Amino acid sequence: MTKKQPTFEQALEKIEEIVAGIESGQIGLEESVARYGEGRELIEYCRKVLDEAEKKIQVLTNPDGDRLEPAGELEEPEDEQA
């Protein structure tokens, strides 16, 4: 958790690279097994990202100059169930 997490996209690219590496047959069996383990971890991470709870929409305001800052959450619309 202390390490900077990769973005979903970065993680997915890494997974694709690992799978391509394993499939190429250019690396040894031991190395393949090691990369497979790494790939599994990244896949678990990506799944966690996908399962993250939905975030509220933050409304941005422009207090001064060219600055934008979040000023609170947007309220849920009333007719969401309609």
Place this chain on the structure above:
Amino acid sequence: MSARRIFFDPDKARGPQEEPEVGGQKKEVGTDITAEVTRDKAPEALSVSALLGRVKAALSAQLPRQLTVVGEISNFRRPSSGHLYFSLKDGEAQVPAVMFRSAAARLRFTPTDGLEVFATGRVDVYEAQGKLQLYVESLTPKGAGALELAYRQLVEKLQGEGLFDPAHKRPVPRFPQTLCVITSPTGAALRDIRRTLSRRWPTARVYLIPVAVQGEGAAGQIARALNLASANAEALGLDTVILARGGGSIEDLWSFNEEIVARAIYDCAVPVVCGVGHEIDTTIADLAADLRAPTPTGAAELAVPDKAEAARLLAQLEARSARTLRGQLQQARSALASAQRSEVFRNPLHRVRVLHQRLDELAARLRGRLIQRHGQASARIERLEGRLRWQLGGLSKRKGDALAERVARLSNVNPIHRIRLARADLDAQGRQMLTLLRAQLASGAGSVKRLDRTLEALSYRSILRRGFSVTRDGAGRVLRRADQLAPGDVLRTELAEGEVRSTVDSSTPRRPTDETPPPPPAPRKAPKPKKSRPEDGPTLFPLNGPDA
């Protein structure tokens, strides 16, 4: 005199009391007045200003305050003052016209020479040049609507500048983490976008910059919002901007056809996905955007991937890698098995023996030949010996002994002896080769077994997912009995998702006192962590993260 006639149109100078139709009896009235002026001669002469003053008064009395003239624009000029100067003409006549900056600012299209327009305003005299002039308040193109014309003109202009150039369009990130929506906080567009984002890609962080999307100043707000989003893109980590508005009339959507909005989109630091109006509407904002969608919902769909699709992709990658790896293991196993089955390993000495046999054969033949030649040589020596003895007769005994010794030395270089030595050497080499082959085979089998075990170890995680957990001591050994622990020991419990660290409580039931060391059965609490073996659990993989 002639100048006076040009400026002083007697028709218009008669004053408001008579209200004549254009044409009519003007001729006689005109001559009347001219006659009067001529009669009065010099004392009654008017100053130029007075003259124009009377003309102006006559004009304003005779013409309505506001009228509309239809004509073709010619000689159009727009100096830096911002006022517009042009003439309106038809087949026979033309009238100079001016449109002041304040009125010109409300124009949505650009007047051009040859354009037929309705010009609404008033007619007056421009004293400085003594000419009649149309002061235009508003211009409307004849034929096409003003907005339609303005749209066409702006498209042409911005296209010429490359604002819609496909080469400038940037790819929209596939899996955005942070989005910024620019739209009305109360519109249906926001509701649609929010619904779509939460259905397809709820993991993204979403910001909203609320703006007016129609009416006075809306275009300015939208352009400003885009500039701000661009300026703060890095600070907020923005991946994509969504600019949207629900459907409406061309007037309602007009803000999205303004030049400042198009330029702000073009200059935005992050890709802009635009969804304005309904399917049929294509605004200039749509044309300038990096990606354009028919509706706000469509814009949200283009901006984010589908979560379910991403999950499927992950599952595919997982299956592909597992399948490949299993295949590779299988291949290694069968390669090893076939190596073990091969002639070399089954009967490693076979070739050596074949060679031996051949050697024996050759040796036998050689020996036979040598014996034969040795026999011949011996016979010859004997013959020569006899002849020597006979010739030298009583040669001294010492000389005779020396001769015997040389004969004996000769027989020492016997080749049979040398063949024996070579054979022993060959045997030793054969044995060495065999040992080497066996060692290689054993190590290959060992590594395949090890890899097999680690692959199987991975599968214990699926058991964790069912709710079981694995508890280890501080050294990472899997715990099976309570007496493996002392109070204060650290426990590490691995769950399907993450790990829990805890400490053994002092009131462990099976232990009388804290100080007593654990009873003999399994004093496994080693002072130092042992080198982990596969039996201790699946430790080859970083199952607990980088610190395992």
